[in-house]
Amino acid sequence: MKKRMLVFYLFPAVFCAVVFFIIPLIYIGYVSFFDWNGLNAMTPVGTANYRQVLSDSNFRLALKNTLIWILAAVLIHIPLGLLLALLLNRKIMGWKVFRILYFLPNVISITALAFLWYFIYHRDLGLLNWLLELIGLDGLTNSWLTNTDTALGATIVPFSLYVGLTSVIFMTQLSTISEDLKEAALLDGAKGWQMDLYVYIPLVKPALMTNIMLNVAFCLKNFEYPFVMTSGGPVNSTTTLALYVYKKMMNANQYGISMVGSVFAVLLGLCLMVIVRTLQKGGQDE
């Protein structure tokens, strides 16, 4: 292809990368060294913002909560998705119907899902407390979202549960495994769970990587669940990094502080990228 054409084809993507990625990156790095309320002139404050954020217990909490979200993605959400994919892969009666049902929550907005779970956890009107009373566990009823012990867990549960997309990505990979390979394993005497463990699981690695990437990226920018369900409370116990950045700008008008949070969010993203990239080594990506 002629050089001129190449430039033409690449121009829009490079333009977007520069305008919406590189310039904002420089911008947040720059503003993070200023005290700014969004209206008046910016005052340079050196590293004061960084020192303030690093000593802010709410920031540390937000960082910790984001990491807990990522852990929940890797240790609960993805394994559950894999388990369901492997079970459906056995072509259990009605597996196609199950696949449709499991995927259904994925076409519903997280705002609506979070809203729904807000009511499930409601102290008086909630489904959960009603269910607990029904089976005689009155002692366990709780005001789930306003109790600092349960609020974070409660906001993570719906995400951990709705594994439809994750499952379907695994299933697509499973369906590409050749019949010959399956037959060979069967002839070797592999049974149900042995097939899963020694044949299927090792072969879904690319799907696993896709899922880790999608879910980690989701958790990094996770905002909707805590924002709708708790607004980050009680006493910031459910605040994530994205919500911290949002609150510092929108509620506190501390743009400089907010940008420090952004810088850390970007750094965390880069760290996770390196980890995923290392795990992925040996894959087909260049």
Next chain:
Amino acid sequence: MKRVKLSRILIFAFLVLIACIMLVPFVWLVIASLRPNMELLSNPFGIPETLNLNNYFEVWRRQPMLRYLLNTFLAALIAVVIDVVISVMTGYAMLHRFRMRGKLSTMFYVGLFIPANAFMVPYYVMITKIGLYNTIWGVGLIYGVMNLPFSIMIIRGFMETLPMQIIESGKIDGATANQILIRLVLPMTKPGIVTVCIFIVINCWNELFFANLLTLSESSRTITVAIQSYLTSFEANYGFAFAAMIISILPTLIVYIFLTNKIIGGMTAGAVKG
């Protein structure tokens, strides 16, 4: 008759249980949305005495729901157009060898991991400066930008699986680069494009962060922002809030019901390549 193994029955029961945990809340939501508020508050789990569509009529009358739905649809459409055009052009260029290819490739990959939320202030300033604050164009533009790295990954990955002979044969026939793209590559990339479109539409329908940040008035508000504000404004009337939620869910749900296999298949056509 074939004997069904016990293990299969247990698995079936487990699958049913998971489906129930996932979906029973929705059933409850639908029923609750059909009940008057008073009844809902006094007896939330009893057998409903009255079931009607009054909540829906009231919400539709009091709030510009159609407007919100249209706004959301428009934002998604703008994002889809931006992303598909740019990704197809980029993917096609990346099929060729050139000097900066590796560096560009890395940059797109990094983009996947940078949470767009981190850019809230620069995007806010930018959108305000170019006069798109509080317009659906501003929201759509940012949605396009947010979904671009993923969109490029899928479409590029898809194009790379196409046989290279097609491009070669095009060249031999004397076709220009544009002709090869439009007549040969583009038709074969359709499944990848469908995947991207579905992903983007669902993401846009979900998005709350930038929709909240970049809009102010009803005229540009998306459905997620509207729903989120009901949590406070409809505090006293859960019946209305539930009905509003169902209205927000319906469009994607209807599309899903009619296009189930296309969506489940399409969502993953490009995603497994990773």
